[in-house]
Amino acid sequence: MERSVSLSDNFYVDVPSIGKFIRDRSNSFSAAIVNRISSLKENTSNEFQPKVTEIHLSGLKVIVQVKSIEDDENDFSNKEFNFKGRISFFSKSNCRDCGAVRSFFREKRLKFVEINIDVYPLREKELIERTGSSIVPQIFFNEKLFGGLVALNSLRNSGEFEKRLKEMLGKKCPENAPCPPVYGFDDPEDVNEQIDEMIGIVRVLRHRLPIQDRLTRMKIVKNCIAGSEMVDIMIQHLDCGRKKAIEVGKVIARKHFIHHVFGENDFEDGNNFYRFLEHEAFIPKCFNFRGSVNDCEPKLAVMVGQKLTKLMSAALESYASEDRHHVDYVGISNSEEFRRYVNLAQDLQRCDILPLSPDEKLAFFLNLYNAMVIHAVIRVGCPEGVIDRRNFFGDFQYIIGGHPYSLTTIKNGILRSNRRQPYSLVKPFGHGDRRLEIKPKGAVFLSPRC
Structure with missing residues (x-):
């Protein structure tokens, strides 16, 4: 009987030969591509030079993008300019002229420092001192004021922009030039905010009131306090009568430090149960709550x-x-603008929305809805599929005026005038919901799929 022959006895792989074959093929491909590209450069007889050219080789298609003369002139990054200075300009949000200046510098691939006085409001004073007005945009080459969009267009149309740029930025930027914004620090007016006048008694109540689960109406309500106990402590602490203590309790409730567990009244004495805002069940889902309630004086909505x-x-x-078809969400999440946005969003916790007019309420919630979507994409990620999309819009919430508002709640409850969303049997706001008072009468009847 013959012994079976193993594969290793008859099969031999010449690894060096395979490596040599791959190197030879890659070299031939590289040489062919270089030759074809060289022929494109040498072929200057045609008046029309396409920006994109296809090169077909054996089993391979190469697409070459030819850089036009105009693009080369606009690209200052490849030119041997010894720029030692700094380009900076003052701007505002949603300013068309500022956007034109920004686009021009990006098109020229010039590095610049933008000082947005909406993001850094204290820099507006510097702008007025340097230019005599608060009009934007205002462009500076080092410490010298260049002007606005009109001056930039005039210099660009005359063809002297490159010459002027080299003249003004050829020397090192002096210390008296506009400084780049400092990231990671708040303005003093934001740090030294006014503390709410009721915070003293609220802190006493938080410390001395027994917060516990209680049984009422055949239900167990968690983390609540009794109205009578709250009145007793205020009488003792404020050294006042019961009527005065009840009035103070109503003020505390209107400022959204506490809420009735069933949302039935502002504040009453007796066997009524209330809950501090930080103990509400929806708090962990709210992305503008960062560990504690904002105790500063509520700002105007x-x-x-x-x-x-x-x-x-x-x-x-x-x-x-x-x-606006492509957004760098990672860049936004690491930006100073977003950091300040997240800090400012905490002021929504106890702001009073009721005094707003119907038009102001619509504008407030429309703008906030768009901002919340961007915040949700950064923190949660883009939804994939129908189920993820439903959870995305339903779970991402803010505390606004002491109540939770998800993206779905704002769209269907506020902007669509409390209408049911598709495939839902209930309305966003049920009977007796305090948020019905905020719903503007002239709501925008948006499509449920928009």
């Missing part, structure tokens, strides 16, 4: 909404493409 919109607009202008 209009002012907070406008600042949030300007900050998010500034982030988009810096990290989105010109057509």
Whole structure:
């Protein structure tokens, strides 16, 4: 019987030969590509030179993008300019002229420092001192004021931009030039905010009231306090009568430090149960709650909404493409604009929305909805599929005026005038929901799929 022959006895792989074959083929391909590209450069007889050319080789297609003369002239990064200075310009959010200046510098691939006075409001004083007005954009080459968009267009159309650029940026930037923004620090006015006048008694109540689960109406309500116990402590601490203590309790409730567990009244004495805002069940899902309730004096909702919109607009202008079809969410998440946006969003926790007019409410929630979507993409990620999309819009929430608002709640409850979303049997706001008071009468009847 013959012994079976193993594969290793008859099969031999010449590894050096395979390596030599691959190197020879790669060298031949490289040589062919170089020759064809060289022929493209030498072929100057044709008046029309296509920007993209295809080279077909054996089993391979190479696409070559030919750089035009115009593109080469606009690219200052490849030119041997010894730029020692700094280009900086003052801007505002949602400013068309500022966007034109920004696009021009990006097109020329010039490094620049943008000082957005909506993001850094204290720099507006410096702008006025340097230029005599708060009009933007204002461009500086080192410490010298160049002008606005009109001056930039005039110099560009005359063809002297390159010459002027070399003249003004050929020397080192002096110390009296506009300084780049400092990241990671808040303005003094944001740090030294006014503390709420009721915070003293609220802290006493937080410390002395027994917070526990209680049984009422055949239900167990968690982490609540009794109205009578709260009144007793206020009488003892404020040295006042019971009527005065009840009035103080109503003020505390209107400022959204506490809420009735069933949302039935502001504050009443007796066997009524209330819950501190930080103990609400929805708190862990709210992305503008960072460990504690904002105890500062509530700011006007209009002012907070406008600042949030300007900050998010500034982030988009810096990290989105010109057509807004592509957004660098990682860049936004690491930006100073987004850091300030997240800090300012905490002021929404106890802001009062009721005094706003119907138009102001619509503008407030429309702008906030768009900003929340960007925040949600950064923190949660883009939804994939129908189920993820439903969870994405339903789970991402903010505390606004003491109540939770998800993206779905804002769209269907506020903007669509409390209408059911597709495939849902209930409305966003049920009977007796305090958020019904905020719903503007002239709501925008958006499509449920928009």
